[in-house]
Amino acid sequence: MPTDGPPPGNGGTPDASRALRPERVDPVPLSEVAGFLGLEAEAEALPADTVVTGVCLDSRSVLPGDLYLAMPGATRHGADFARDAVDAGAVAIVTDHDGATQLALSETVSAVPVLVVDRPRTVAGPLAARIYGTALHGGRPALVGVTGTNGKTTTTYFANSLFRALGHTTGLIGTIEIVAGGEPIPSRLTTPESTDVHALLALMRERGVTAASMEVSSHAIEFGRVDGVHYDAVGFTNLTQDHLDLHGTMEEYFAAKAALFTPERAERGVVTVDDEWGARLAAAATIPVTTLSTRPDAPQADWTVGSLDASGLGTVFELRHRDGAALRVRCGLPGGFNVANAALAVLLVLASGATAEDVQRALDAADPFAVEVPGRMQAVAAEPTAVVDFAHNPDALARALDAVRPAGAGRLILVFGATGQRDQSKRPLMGAVAVRGADVVVVTDDDPHDEDAAAIRADVLAGALEENASGGWDRMVIEVAPRADAIRRAVALATREDVVLVAGRGHEAWQEVKGVNLALDDRDELRAALAEHGFRPTGGESIESGEE
Known part of the structure; x- marks a missing residue:
């Protein structure tokens, strides 16, 4: 299955990052990059004509003009592969103090500038966002993220299908595939590395993608793969036992998910409160949150699911707001879990800026929640x-x-x-x-x-x-x-x-x-x-x- 483990060293299997680059990036002066990293003194000494057009942490995917991030990995340090990165066209290296010491013992340090920061992984996402111009909406498509133990894949497929029914050109980042307005690319990770995520968002912008959905695993949050990404809306499905090999306890697993529902990462949240973790998350979130309840025994919520009727394999249901407004939704796939996934997808699209009237017209005309999800039932x-x-x-x-x-x-x-x-x-x-x-x-x-x-x-x-x-x-x-x-x-x-x-x-x-x-x-x-x-x-x- 897609591996969501610790960050690999730079000697792992190459991913599809080369295919996920925009064709053109506005050059950023290396001196500006150094200033962004808080290295003002080093910035003054850098060549004025050196510019950066990409950022990469896999030496085999480096393109001319890239900034190479030499970071410690699970088994090797990225500095081990710095020579390969420079030979491929890297114009500078960002690394930690251990990497700088290693580079000082080689000829690589004299080939290109080396910028030293305490923890390069923490700057990778924000730096990629700066270089690719994807920090805020306008530099990227309208973007929704989905986290939780179960249901992420289906909810992102549902959200994308509804976005398409609303007339958007869509993109997708998830367990099964990555889509940037063109041919799907098989996915190796639920969430790619932060440098690839920002390159992909820039590619979507370049290809005219106007709305995108993204699975956000707890590993992605924990290992900084979504650092520098700012979502228009993020959704929570549920939390059940999984990934305790990484998190240790359910409390730590919950904390990783909850970190997505902060102003640094998202504008708004939609939280399913069918389990105790959802209720806790809705209370703890520091962004405006819309709550969703899909079970009669769940806590009171802003939106609730009711009036369920069979429709072929699936279900027709009402999604009702506490003020009396209602949407009529058909989910073509069976089971209460799919009703929950469909309801969450509707609310995420609404939270991203769509109107209820437009959403109802799209639901009626396009039957978007009959979409097939590969390998899911x-x-x-x-x-x-x-x-x-x-x-x-x-x-x-x-x-x-x-x-x-x-x-x-x-x-x-x-x-x-x-x-x-x-x-x-x-x-x-x-x-x-x-x-x-x-x-x-x-x-x-x-x-x-x-x-x-x-x-x-x-x-x-x-x-x-x-x-x-x-x-x-x-x-x-x-x-x-x-x-x-x-x-x-x-x-x-x-x-x-x-x-x-x-x-x-x-x-x-x-x-x-x-x-x-x-x-x-x-x-x-x-x-x-x-x-x-x-x-x-x-x-x-x-x-x-x-x-x-």
Whole structure:
């Protein structure tokens, strides 16, 4: 899955940053850059004719005219790659004191100016915003950000679809892809590095993008990937256990999310208060906040969801304001979580400046919330119902299982695993959730990364077997690896009345095992298994559930 871990060293896998640059950037004098960094004395000594036209922290993506940020990484210091950056055309280097010491021992320090700051990561975003001119609205598209554990991807897709229905040319930064008014680019991180984010926003401006949506992970906030970005509106979906390998506790996880709802980062906020964390966030935010409640038992809110009626696979509902105003909304995808995602998307678009009248006309004319989201409750067969979803934490898995539970006599067969080198405490919890929600539980591998795959499966199985025994569920719980074999086993067990849910990886096409990326797309494997057993796979229609 897209990696949202600590910042890598400059020797990691190259990303798509070269493709995310604007063609033209107004040059910024290097002396002005030094002044921006608070280095006035150094600014006076810099060559008057040296200008900066880009900023980059990956030496392999440096273009002529770039400022190279040599920062400490997880395994290497960026100064190790300074020579490569200079050879590629970097006109100056910004680094910390350790990097400067390292550069002083090499010939690189005499090739270009070196600007030394205490913590280069903290200046990367604001500096990129200055160089690319994206600090405020006018230098970038209208911009909404979405944070929370589950629902970010769908909400950004919904918001973009509504923006398009309103006549905007749209951009997207998220888990699945990056779009800047042109061809989609597969995404490596939920949120790219700050230098790439600002370059991308400048590219969107250059291509005529007028509105954009962006997933904002807690890792992005924690590691400064959205520093220097100022959103017109930010939204909060929910908070459930995930990423405690980084944050340690739910309180720290919450604090990372809450940092987005400050005047330094956003003009306005929209907060779903269906859980206690949302209510706390609405109270703690230091920007104007609109609250949203989608459940009858949730706290009072500015906007509430009501009058729900079935409409095909989805739901028609009213989004009502406390003053009596109402919007009629249709979500083409099933489940209460999708109603919440659609309602949040509507309110984010309103918070970005759209009028209620224009939004209602767009909702009526374009049916924007029937948009498909790749790998999110994506159906690949009807008999049996076969679905691939991204659910990879306990809450999302529980909601996915609830969404696809057969209405008749059929069984629910689940294939899933847990990711390596991530929060280990959620593994047995996911095993227990699986037993409570599925009739047949097939435990397999997700992305083990550098961890022992069998040990990960054992953690998941322990939770599943304990729940099966203590709860008296009498479920079939089996362990099958590798993952492709597990999918085939699940299909072999299925009848036409059953549902097969393959959860955890969604749209991803590669599985990382011991540093090697293996081709593995759950959708392709599931379709092949269905065909082998005489079933008829289809292209599928997205029937979205909860996801990150």
